[in-house]
Amino acid sequence: MSATTLTAPPSLVGSFTPEAFAAHLASLPPTLPAWWIARKRAAYARFAALPLPSRTDELWRFSSIGTLTLDGFTLPAAVTSVPHAPSGIPQAAKLVFANGRLFSRQPLSAELSARGVIVDTLQNALVQHETLVREHLLAQPPKLGSPKFAALHEAFLADGAFISVPRDVQLDLPIGIFAYALGATAAVFPHTLVVAGENARVSVVEYFGSGDDTEAQFAAGANDLYAGHGAQIAYIGKQSWSRRALSFQSNSTVVRRDARVQSLNLHLGGRQARHESLSQLAAPGAFSEMLALTVAETGQEFDQRTLQIHQAPNTKSDLLYKNALRGTAKTIFSGLIVVDPDAQKTDAYQSNRNLMLSDDAEACSLPGLEIQANDVRCTHGATSSRIDPEQEFYLQSRGIAKEAADELLTFGFFEEVLNRLVNDDLHEALRTLIQTKFKQ
Amino acid sequence: MSSLVIHDLHVSIGEKPIVKGLTLTINSGEVHAIMGPNGTGKSTLSKAIAGHPDYTITGGDVLLDGVSILSQEADERARAGIFLAFQYPSEIPGVSIANFLRAAQQARMAEGEELDASAYYKRLYSKMDLLKIDRKFTSRSVNEGFSGGEKKRCEILQMAMLEPKFALMDETDSGLDIDALRIVADGVNTMRGPNLGVLLITHYQRLLDYIVPDHVHVMYDGRIVKSGDKSLALELEAKGYDWIKKELAATTA
Numbered sequence: 001m002s003a004t005t006l007t008a009p010p011s012l013v014g015s016f017t018p019e020a021f022a023a024h025l026a027s028l029p030p031t032l033p034a035w036w037i038a039r040k041r042a043a044y045a046r047f048a049a050l051p052l053p054s055r056t057d058e059l060w061r062f063s064s065i066g067t068l069t070l071d072g073f074t075l076p077a078a079v080t081s082v083p084h085a086p087s088g089i090p091q092a093a094k095l096v097f098a099n100g101r102l103f104s105r106q107p108l109s110a111e112l113s114a115r116g117v118i119v120d121t122l123q124n125a126l127v128q129h130e131t132l133v134r135e136h137l138l139a140q141p142p143k144l145g146s147p148k149f150a151a152l153h154e155a156f157l158a159d160g161a162f163i164s165v166p167r168d169v170q171l172d173l174p175i176g177i178f179a180y181a182l183g184a185t186a187a188v189f190p191h192t193l194v195v196a197g198e199n200a201r202v203s204v205v206e207y208f209g210s211g212d213d214t215e216a217q218f219a220a221g222a223n224d225l226y227a228g229h230g231a232q233i234a235y236i237g238k239q240s241w242s243r244r245a246l247s248f249q250s251n252s253t254v255v256r257r258d259a260r261v262q263s264l265n266l267h268l269g270g271r272q273a274r275h276e277s278l279s280q281l282a283a284p285g286a287f288s289e290m291l292a293l294t295v296a297e298t299g300q301e302f303d304q305r306t307l308q309i310h311q312a313p314n315t316k317s318d319l320l321y322k323n324a325l326r327g328t329a330k331t332i333f334s335g336l337i338v339v340d341p342d343a344q345k346t347d348a349y350q351s352n353r354n355l356m357l358s359d360d361a362e363a364c365s366l367p368g369l370e371i372q373a374n375d376v377r378c379t380h381g382a383t384s385s386r387i388d389p390e391q392e393f394y395l396q397s398r399g400i401a402k403e404a405a406d407e408l409l410t411f412g413f414f415e416e417v418l419n420r421l422v423n424d425d426l427h428e429a430l431r432t433l434i435q436t437k438f439k440q
Numbered sequence: 441m442s443s444l445v446i447h448d449l450h451v452s453i454g455e456k457p458i459v460k461g462l463t464l465t466i467n468s469g470e471v472h473a474i475m476g477p478n479g480t481g482k483s484t485l486s487k488a489i490a491g492h493p494d495y496t497i498t499g500g501d502v503l504l505d506g507v508s509i510l511s512q513e514a515d516e517r518a519r520a521g522i523f524l525a526f527q528y529p530s531e532i533p534g535v536s537i538a539n540f541l542r543a544a545q546q547a548r549m550a551e552g553e554e555l556d557a558s559a560y561y562k563r564l565y566s567k568m569d570l571l572k573i574d575r576k577f578t579s580r581s582v583n584e585g586f587s588g589g590e591k592k593r594c595e596i597l598q599m600a601m602l603e604p605k606f607a608l609m610d611e612t613d614s615g616l617d618i619d620a621l622r623i624v625a626d627g628v629n630t631m632r633g634p635n636l637g638v639l640l641i642t643h644y645q646r647l648l649d650y651i652v653p654d655h656v657h658v659m660y661d662g663r664i665v666k667s668g669d670k671s672l673a674l675e676l677e678a679k680g681y682d683w684i685k686k687e688l689a690a691t692t693a
Contacts, residue, residue, distance in 0.1 A: 389493070394530040397490050398544040398598060399518035408535055408543055412581070415534030 013048050014070025015187065015218075016152060024075060024156055031127050035134065043154035050148040059145025062332045062364040063303050067272055069246065073218040075156070076186035079103070083180065083211060088429035091205070092173035093119040098180040100158035100188055106176075116166035119175055122191060125162035132164060136195055136226050140252040144276035144305040149248040153189050153220040160191030163204060167228075170201035174234075174426070177206040181217045181241065190221040196231035196259075203234035203423065208249075210242035210269070217245040219270075224252050227259035229283075234262045236426060238433060241269035243299065251277040255315075258285035264421065266430060267294040267302050268437050274303040281308070281315035281343075290319040291417050293430075295437050296361070298327030306335040308350065310343040310376075319350045322417055324410045325361035334366040337380060341372040350380035355413050357387065357406060407438055442468045442505050442521065442605045444489075444637060450499035451481070451488040457498065458484040460662030466637040468605060473640040473648055475673060476659035477681045482641045483527060485659075486608040490524035491517045504605070519548055521605030525595040525612055532582035537594065538564065540582050541601050548602075567600040571627045589620030596627035606637045613647035625650030645677040658684055 021044050025037065052068055053060040076099040094106035102121050107113075118129065125133050142150040161177045179190035196202050210217060219241055227233045241247050247270040255261050267273060279288035294302045308317040323331040333352040354363035365382030387406050395405035414434060421427045444466045451459035458481045466472050476482050488495040489502055491514030501508050509517050532540065541564065546555050568575060573593060583591050592612060599607055609628070613621055628638065628651050640651060648656070648670065656673045658666040660681075665688055666672065676684070 388530070391530045391532055393492055393514060394526065394532070395540075395543075396514035397518050397524050397526075398540070398602065399515050399547045400543050401515045401547060402513065404543060404547065405515075408540070409532065412532055412534030415581075419534075 011071065012051065015073040016047070016070060016156065018048070020075060021155060024158065028158065029123060032123065033126055033130055036126055040155050040157075043151045047148055047151035047155055050151065052148065053145065057145065059305065059334075061334065061366065063274070064272060064301055064330075072185055072216065073187040074183070074185045076100075076181070076183040076188070079182045082178070082182065083209060088432060089205070089425040090173055091176040092171050094176040094178070095119065095121065095161050096178040096180070097159065097161070097190060098182055099186055100190075102159060103180070112169075112171065115169050117169055117171065118162065118164040120162050122157070122160040122162050122193065125193075129162070129164065132195060133162065133193065136224055137193055138222065138224065140224070140254070140278060140280070142250060142276070143278055143307055144250070146248055146250060146274070146276055149220045150222065150250055153191070153222050153248075153250070156187070156189045156220070157191050158189065160193065162193050163202065164195045165197060165200040165202045167197040168199050169197075171203070174203040174205045174236075174423070177204065179206070179208050179221070180210065181215070181219060181245070182211045183217075184215050185217065186215065187218040188221070190219065192223040194224070194233055194235065195226045195228075196233050197228045199230040200228065201232040203236070205236045205238070205426065207238045207240065208269070209240045210245060213243040215242040215244060217242055219245060219247040219249070221248070222250040222252070225261055225263070226254045227256060227261050229257045229259060231256070231259045232261075234421075234423070235264070236430070237263070237265040238430070239265065239267050239269055239273060239275075240433070241273070243269060243271060245270045245273070247273040249273070249275045251275070253277070253279045253288055255279065255281050255283075255286035255288050257283035260287045260289075262289040262291070262420070264291040264293070264417065264430075266433065267292065268433070270302075271299060272301045272303070274305070276305045278307045279309065279317055281310045281312060281317055283312045284314045286312065287316040288318075289420065290317065290321075291420055292321040293414050293417050293434065294321075294323040294331060295434060296323060296325045296329030296331050298329060301330040301332070303332045304334070306350075308335070308337045308348055310337070310339045310346040310348060313342065313344045313346070315343060316347040317349070320417055320420075321352045322355070322414060323353070323363060324355045324357060324413065325363055326357045328358070328360045330362045330364075332364045333382065334368070335380070336368040336370060337378055339371045339373050339376050339378065344373050344375045346373060346376040346378065348376070348378040352382040353413075354382075354384040355387070355410060356384055357410065410438070411435065442637065443503075444606045445503040446489070446500070447503070448500035449485070449488070449502060450497065451484055452496045452498050453484065453494060458662055459488065461500065462659070462663055464657065464664060466606060466639055468637045469634045470655065471632065471638040471640065471651065471653045472655045472657065473642060473653035473673065474657045474659050474664070475642055475645070475676060478643065480659050481662040482659055483610050486524055486610045486639070486641055489608055490514055490522060515547065518602075523599050523602060523604030523607045525599060525607060525609040527611040527614055529583050529591050529595055531584045531586075533584050535582050536579050537582055537597075538578040541598065544598070544602060564601060567597060570630060571597055571600060572623065573597060588615035589617070589623070592616060592620065592624050593627070596624055600627065600631060603635075605635070606639065608639045608641070610641045611643065612640070613642055613644060621647065622650060645673045648673045660684055660688060
């Protein structure tokens with residue numbers, strides 16, 4: 001072993017070399033607009049120049065830094081099959097991506113297509129709906145600490161989902177998006193862009209999954225949710241990557257006048273999974289409800305960073321993140337509410353609740369407020385608690401064994417979040433998914 | 441025919457002895473009432489028998505059908521046939537009564553055996569009809585935001601579903617108005633029969649107007665100091681607990 005390999009600084013690009021980027025560009029269809037390719041090149045240059053997060057970086061406080069790596073990954077080939085992941089709910093349309101490529105689709109009904117609803121790949125949308133895509137795709141700069149991973153995502157984003165619902169069209173059933181990483185060292189860059197026009201209504205369920213839990217994969221994904229005047233978007237993300245995956249996911253939500261966005265992210269997979277979520281309340285009457293549930297097991301670290309920005313008066317945001325920690329799991333929650341000077345009558349909540357199911361688990365919480373208006377209502381808080389021994393005894397006194405009692409109490413702890421969902425089928429499907437992780 | 445034998449039981453909380461040598465046998469079909477002033481160890485007795493981890497058994501034994509249950513966890517004791525109706529039942533947010541009772545039923549089945557959901561609901565609804573409980577009740581979270589009367593009815597419903605051999609009813613009458621008390625008592629009386637033994641723990645005689653006991657015991661300072669039939673309860677009501685204290689002082693002096 002040479003001394004240089006021991007002392008050399010970690011590579012700034014790792015597996016994502018200029019050669020890999022060139023090969024990625026070459027693999028894209030020649031029809032893509034030039035501005036997009038130029039953006040990707042600029043993104044790659046930023047990625048290659050930016051350092052990896054460091055221990056002194058405030059936006060990475062409490063995060064494990066030494067386990068972050070860009071090495072050992074490959075841009076995976078196309079596959080011939082994907083795992084079976086029943087969503088448990090009927091869908092208006094479905095797109096299935098595997099290793100960054102469209103694998104299969106269930107198209108929209110002719111009626112919805114005729115009304116102008118679009119559910120298509122980003123590659124197609126970049127050509128056919130260029131203006132709309134250009135306006136909203138990765139339009140918000142990363143603010144939560146991951147400019148390097150955001151740049152990597154933009155550089156290597158091959159394909160993703162584009163959902164557009166025009167003015168006054170309301171979908172009853174959700175759109176399903178599936179993104180799979182398949183292969184032992186696969187690196188994937190999933191993206192979903194949702195644009196809801198004036199008074200449109202749409203719900204999207206996105207599922208992230210791997211082939212099995214031994215695959216040491218890499219994911220740098222993002223989604224953009226844009227709710228126009230009076231629109232309603234419900235977004236559900238189910239992150240179920242391999243237990244050995246390293247995952248960075250970034251959400252950007254823009255809520256316009258009187259619009260409402262509800263997002264619920266369920267975090268189950270990954271060895272280290274960071275989720276950054278930004279909600280911008282851009283016009284009066286805007287409301288963003290940010291929900292998350294995490295089941296963290298031994299060997300897993302979930303890192304959640306959130307930002308609620310109130311840019312206009314009479315806006316509301318309500319964040320509730322709940323984590324259940326088992327074994328030696330670790331979770332980090334860092335949230336900030338920012339109220340701009342003229343955002344009077346802001347109503348903002350932020351709550352992080354941790355249920356410690358083990359003495360060896362670690363939950364870090366950093367709730368924060370930055371208020372520049374004087375007539376606002378903002379509350380924030382974080383708690384960590386154990387199973388209440390009286391509740392546990394109550395369940396045991398009915399014959400339920402301790403382990404099953406704790407499980408039941410944990411599901412009860414999550415119900416407060418699941419109950420916020422208006423769709424009962426979704427509620428049930430998510431509950432099943434959580435219970436499945438517990439049974440493993 | 442089952443028996444619950446409490447033999448010379450001593451129970452402490454921390455270092456403090458609370459139950460100090462209590463002996464009592466309950467056979468199925470019998471209803472025993474334990475009465476006594478506050479702080480005399482009545483609730484401690486019931487929780488210790490049910491297996492609450494905060495209570496330390498320092499002596500004696502509790503036998504269910506001849507087998508000591510003291511080394512068993514609370515859930516094992518429950519599955520063996522002990523039921524504790526709590527004075528202050530816990531609130532369990534996010535867990536519906538239906539799911540809770542289902543889990544309790546599932547716990548009584550063999551590994552790998554699945555509960556027949558339709559049969560379970562049929563049985564649940566028939567018990568609820570018997571206890572005059574609205575079916576909407578089942579989708580509410582266990583005890584969350586319940587009135588005192590609703591909590592006690594929820595306890596009785598659980599008891600009806602789990603069909604224990606012995607029910608320990610800890611101050612079931614506390615916090616109940618007369619209508620709620622009547623409903624709860626009706627429920628217990630409906631279940632009363634040759635397969636159920638009941639230990640009623642109460643401070644007041646009032647409950648015993650509705651659930652008439654076969655035996656009445658007076659507990660004082662961690663022991664049973666006097667036993668009799670239902671007329672003892674009436675005597676206590678008339679004379680108060682000071683009478684017992686004086687009588688006890690006279691015999692030990």
